[in-house]
Amino acid sequence: MTSNFNWLDRGTTEIFPNQPQSDNPNENLKARLQQNKEPLRIKLGIDPTGTDIHLGHSIPVRKLRAFQDAGHTAVLIIGDFTAQIGDPTGKSEVRQQLTPEQVEANAQTYLEQLRPILDFETPGRLEIRYNSEWLKDLDLTNILELLATMTVGQMLAKEGFAERYEKDQPIYLHEFMYPLMQGYDSVAVEADVELGGTDQKFNIAVGRDLQRYFQKRPQFGLLTPILIGTDGVQKMSKSLNNYVGLKEDALSMYSKLEKVPDDQIQTYFELLTNLPLDQLPENPRECQKLLGLEVTSHYHGRENAKQAQKSALSLVSGQSGDAKAVPEFSLSEVEFPVKLFYLLNVTGLCGSSGEGRRQIKGGAVRLDGEKVADMNAEFATADELVGKTLQVGKKKFMRLVG
Numbered sequence: 521m522t523s524n525f526n527w528l529d530r531g532t533t534e535i536f537p538n539q540p541q542s543d544n545p546n547e548n549l550k551a552r553l554q555q556n557k558e559p560l561r562i563k564l565g566i567d568p569t570g571t572d573i574h575l576g577h578s579i580p581v582r583k584l585r586a587f588q589d590a591g592h593t594a595v596l597i598i599g600d601f602t603a604q605i606g607d608p609t610g611k612s613e614v615r616q617q618l619t620p621e622q623v624e625a626n627a628q629t630y631l632e633q634l635r636p637i638l639d640f641e642t643p644g645r646l647e648i649r650y651n652s653e654w655l656k657d658l659d660l661t662n663i664l665e666l667l668a669t670m671t672v673g674q675m676l677a678k679e680g681f682a683e684r685y686e687k688d689q690p691i692y693l694h695e696f697m698y699p700l701m702q703g704y705d706s707v708a709v710e711a712d713v714e715l716g717g718t719d720q721k722f723n724i725a726v727g728r729d730l731q732r733y734f735q736k737r738p739q740f741g742l743l744t745p746i747l748i749g750t751d752g753v754q755k756m757s758k759s760l761n762n763y764v765g766l767k768e769d770a771l772s773m774y775s776k777l778e779k780v781p782d783d784q785i786q787t788y789f790e791l792l793t794n795l796p797l798d799q800l801p802e803n804p805r806e807c808q809k810l811l812g813l814e815v816t817s818h819y820h821g822r823e824n825a826k827q828a829q830k831s832a833l834s835l836v837s838g839q840s841g842d843a844k845a846v847p848e849f850s851l852s853e854v855e856f857p858v859k860l861f862y863l864l865n866v867t868g869l870c871g872s873s874g875e876g877r878r879q880i881k882g883g884a885v886r887l888d889g890e891k892v893a894d895m896n897a898e899f900a901t902a903d904e905l906v907g908k909t910l911q912v913g914k915k916k917f918m919r920l921v922g
Contacts, residue, residue: 578637
């Protein structure tokens with residue numbers, strides 16, 4: 521295996537356990553990588569609780585790809601069983617349980633979105649496992665054995681549980697099972713390393729404890745940062761509307777990324793690209809444009825990314841741009857006459873009609889480059905809108921079609 525570990529350190533917040541000066545492969549991951557002649561098994565679990573993956577979710581997946589490229593085996597666990605409970609990490613209330621059918625549909629969309637990142641083709645480089653394979657067969661004896669490995673006090677030390685307990689918010693017993701089941705995944709697949717965001721340290725540590733309990737070699741934990749969203753303030757989240765989705769069209773993706781705040785640019789390059797950080801442009805605006813081009817190229821190809829860059833420049837300049845690069849919305853889904861604020865909502869450019877009103881009032885809405893100031897603007901027929909581009913701010917565009 522390679523002795524150059526730049527790929528391992530890049531975008532890594534913490535590796536545990538970690539005794540940097542030790543040659544003991546149980547205490548130092550780099551020593552383990554150097555001494556092991558066989559590929560290590562690198563685990564990443566994803567619970568398909570929704571349909572979309574954003575760039576924040578892609579960070580540990582990119583690290584998984586780095587391990588693949590270094591010759592190791594990626595073990596991607598689809599948490600079809602655990603997703604029916606939902607990871608309570610960071611949640612202030614119990615998560616809604618999903619049906620098996622919902623989870624399977626979500627899993628397929630997740631895998632499609634991960635194809636541009638992971639190596640699905642090279643033999644021996646990727647295992648895709650569903651944790652229902654081993655969890656659904658656990659009987660009550662097995663479950664009681666798992667429960668006996670942890671105390672209530674240990675569980676309440678988990679971030680989220682402690683806060684809910686202090687606030688006298690309900691914590692359901694099945695939620696205590698989530699870290700144990702996720703940890704048991706590491707036992708089942710014999711993971712050597714588990715990847716996750718910094719918010720997953722508790723769960724990964726449980727996996728180590730369970731491997732030790734079942735007399736297996738404990739895994740290393742490798743934590744990656746939580747990505748700050750495009751607002752430059754809070755973590756990337758669809759609910760906060762500061763995200764870039766992997767399924768977004770090239771123009772939308774590029775337009776969001778080229779507006780990333782200056783103080784986040786270096787982090788975005790480190791976590792979302794493989795470009796040398798000491799070779800980035802000195803001009804912040806050129807950095808933004810390069811970031812948009814590089815990340816969009818990864819998911820849509822270089823030519824589509826270049827066209828998106830060209831179209832974004834044209835749209836911001838008030839020109840029509842290349843219509844093919846702008847996402848489309850069919851007006852056949854709308855009943856006329858229609859208020860503009862409602863149209864902003866149904867097209868997805870705004871999260872609600874109320875937000876649509878606020879954006880119009882704030883002067884952020886344009887129709888074919890012309891600012892719309894009337895909050896009660898209404899259109900009698902689709903003919904008034906077909907072929908026009910609706911814009912909110914500098915990042916969001918939608919071409920209206922019949």
